[in-house]
Amino acid sequence: MRPGSLAGGAAALLLLTTACMGGTAEPGKDAAAGYDPNATVEITWWTGQTEEAEKVAERLAAEYHTAHPNVTIKTSTGAPTTDDLLTKLSAGFTGGTYPDISYAYGSWAGDLGASGKTQDLSEYVQQPSFGWTEIPEAARQTATSGGKVIGVPALVDNIALIYNTKLFDQAGLTYPTDEWSWDDFRNAARRLTDAKTNTYGTAYSVSGSEDTTWHLWPLLWQHGGQILDGTKPAFNSDAGVAALETLRQMAVDDKSMYLDQTDERYWRLFNSGRIGMMLSGPWSLIELKEAKLSYGVADLPGFNGDHQTVSGPDLWVLFDHGDANRAGATRAFTTWLTSAETDAKWNLAVGNLPLRSTEASTPEFAAYVKEYPGGQKFFDNLANAKQARPTAPGYEELSRNVGDAIAEVLQGKSTPKQALDAAAKKSADALVN
Structure with a gap:
């Protein structure tokens, strides 16, 4: 995808x-x-x-x-x-x-x-x-x-951490490892961000599409949460709130996260050297080859040593x-x-x-x-894709609701708890039907 x-x-x-x-x-x-x-x-x-x-x-x-x-x-x-x-x-x-x-x-x-x-x-x-x-x-x-x-x-496929080695070198940072935590990721994103050059540490889609939604699921799973409990929304649990708060801190508090309204711009900016890290998949390797960018690939940052990803x-x-x-x-x-x-x-x-x-x-x-x-890393990272997105009727609507909730939070318009609770309420009927 x-x-x-x-x-x-x-x-x-x-x-x-x-x-x-x-x-x-x-x-x-x-x-x-x-x-x-x-x-x-x-x-x-x-x-x-x-x-x-x-x-x-x-x-x-x-x-x-x-x-x-x-x-x-x-x-x-x-x-x-x-x-x-x-x-x-x-x-x-x-x-x-x-x-x-x-x-x-x-x-x-x-x-x-x-x-x-x-x-x-x-x-x-x-x-x-x-x-x-x-x-x-x-x-x-x-x-x-x-x-x-x-x-x-x-x-x-799966999502891993792709980083620009040149920007890391310029910032005097060591490259990401497979053992990185989200705190490590956040700290690096802050140090890579430079308002003078319009350079951001990382990026996230706020288009409300599945690209917005599925990037949240690894953090949810790493915190021990689930998307559904049977046919009922469960993503608005404490685990879900903690997962979205992790992203909110970078977007709102640190302003180290570029927010992409289209799904298309953030990876183009990464390829042009304006974003230090992006959470993306093996499809990005094709564009990176064309961009002739120096990059590396590591597992997703983890929580308490859990580095689950999403496929x-x-x-x-x-x-x-x-x-x-x-x-x-x-x-x-x-x-x-x-x-x-x-x-x-x-x-x-x-x-x-x-x-x-x-x-x-x-x-x-x-x-x-x-x-x-980086292709070998993505192939090996398939072992970290331990769970799948639900295949229940209604996931389509759930995804749009969650995507909109994430976008609101990352743009500072709502709190994680309020936004996820509202998305769960909107999604309940679609899942029952």
């Missing part, structure tokens, strides 16, 4: 909610029961990718068709941007024009799972040949909604059209696409972390680490 990956607008949520009332998948029925692997079939793949990655997807689809001439894969981005896919899927549910497989942000899993249109892959992925446990646990949890596996992780895995969600051959062919293609061999041609080729642990010893991963310094 990259900066700017919004949780989805209200219009998209409304469309999806409407579609959810008309689900057609039969509970307990295997969508691929009776699948004939030799049947001639066409499946539709919405990749949700940028132009460059879409070309890679098209080449892979052609490669699969060459090996399986009876399967034609109709490939497209699916929507103008990845953020638009949820709206397009929602409209497709209503009109019967949804794809066989689509890219989806992990934060959409709860609402897509509730649509009644997804396949249940729970038994399928447990087949030994699939290698389900080679994929990080947090990503596997994200692919599970309503007690069933609705897709396969398409991308895995924002995206998914390949598989849909049911009541056609066993389409369902079976889609499963077979997804299995091939997410295999260690093919993933090296996909995720590693476009600058993402490898999907499976078994790729760590491949030449492709060695080349990735060499091309993107």
